[in-house]
Amino acid sequence: MPKAATKPPRKRFGQHFLTDRGVLARLLDCLALRPDDQVLEIGPGRGALTREIYGAVKRCAAIEIDRDLAAALRAEFPGMEIINADVLAYDFGKLQNARPWRIVGNLPYNISSPLLFQLLDLTSDTGDVPFFQDTHFMLQREMAARLAARPGSKAWGRLSVAAQSRCAVEALFDVAPESFAPPPKVFSTLVRLSPQLQRRRAPPQLDAVLRLAFSARRKRLANALKDLDIDWNAVDVDAAARPEQLTVSDFVKIADAVHGGNRGHLRHR
Numbered sequence: 001m002p003k004a005a006t007k008p009p010r011k012r013f014g015q016h017f018l019t020d021r022g023v024l025a026r027l028l029d030c031l032a033l034r035p036d037d038q039v040l041e042i043g044p045g046r047g048a049l050t051r052e053i054y055g056a057v058k059r060c061a062a063i064e065i066d067r068d069l070a071a072a073l074r075a076e077f078p079g080m081e082i083i084n085a086d087v088l089a090y091d092f093g094k095l096q097n098a099r100p101w102r103i104v105g106n107l108p109y110n111i112s113s114p115l116l117f118q119l120l121d122l123t124s125d126t127g128d129v130p131f132f133q134d135t136h137f138m139l140q141r142e143m144a145a146r147l148a149a150r151p152g153s154k155a156w157g158r159l160s161v162a163a164q165s166r167c168a169v170e171a172l173f174d175v176a177p178e179s180f181a182p183p184p185k186v187f188s189t190l191v192r193l194s195p196q197l198q199r200r201r202a203p204p205q206l207d208a209v210l211r212l213a214f215s216a217r218r219k220r221l222a223n224a225l226k227d228l229d230i231d232w233n234a235v236d237v238d239a240a241a242r243p244e245q246l247t248v249s250d251f252v253k254i255a256d257a258v259h260g261g262n263r264g265h266l267r268h269r
Helices: 021-031 067-076 112-122 141-147 158-164 206-214 248-257
Strands: 038-042 059-064 081-084 101-106 132-140 167-175 188-195
Touching: 021 101, 021 132, 021 167, 021 188, 059 067, 067 081, 112 132, 112 141, 112 158, 132 141, 141 158, 141 167, 141 188, 158 167, 158 206, 158 248, 206 248
Parallel strands: 038 059, 038 101, 059 081, 101 132
Antiparallel strands: 132 188, 167 188
């Protein structure tokens, strides 16, 4: 096997390789792979999970930022599409086809949030086939709590609403630091996101509403969203409530009521 497969992790990439075979088995049980699946692995690293996927599904691909690891993966898994790229800068449109992907990855904590927002945007396309069928990501436990949070909790925020407005969110199980090499300083959680057809086409103004609302989460809603042109008389939401008290449905109603259509118009002061 190429030396790169056992090379030490590069700190700048935030790599923590999964080494616990028991955790890997639980992850595979959650995936429940089928022969006709298409699997996209993000950050395969040394290939612990890749070895279980390769040859077990119809098509598999991987995006790996470390060029040495990418080279080792190409050597070990001939015929597999190994993309040496920064996933945050990658054009997922290059992978779009007639079948949705199943996406899996042990994500570096420093890219988790922007990558999740990037993938959530892909669920709002206008096609009948979503880009991904589901995702299974190993995330920092605190971020997993934010994804699965409920209204009124401290963890409830922009990421919670953005995810739950488009997907069913399931926190599956926690993973201790010693399951990785090197061990991170925090616990991790495996989280599943499954796009819901009835939720996929989120209002175009939703992100603008969430950004403003949760940047002033202690303010009254009308004050937090004062820069958006909203007719509050036409919205069945209490304008005096705080953003942290609202449900996903409430935020969708507000986004639908923002004047200016798809342009994201902000009222000039």
